[in-house]
Amino acid sequence: MTDWDKHIVVDETVLAGKPFVRGTRIAVGLLMNRLADGWTIDDILAAYPQFTRKDILAAIGFSAESLLASRT
Structure with a gap:
């Protein structure tokens, strides 16, 4: 998804600058x-x-x- 900036916010005054989902205080x-623990997108949608x-x-x-950016 190339338009992640419509959904993800990085703000130094929120969550110590960690990226989070717009309208929440839940970090990326x-x-x-x-997801790494095996949750599916549907699992996340049900929980959140x-x-x-x-x-x-x-x-x-x-x-x-x-x-990818960190590797260049």
Whole structure:
């Protein structure tokens, strides 16, 4: 997802600058940990009803883009 910036916020005054899903105080890292633990997108949506599928895909896209950027 290339338009992750519509869903993901990085603000130094919130969560010590960790990226989070817009409109929440839930860090992208927490979502990535849930996925790494074997949760599905549907599991996350059930546990966090404030999220949309696009929010989660944006978090994945943000993470992927951040990792790729750190390798250059």
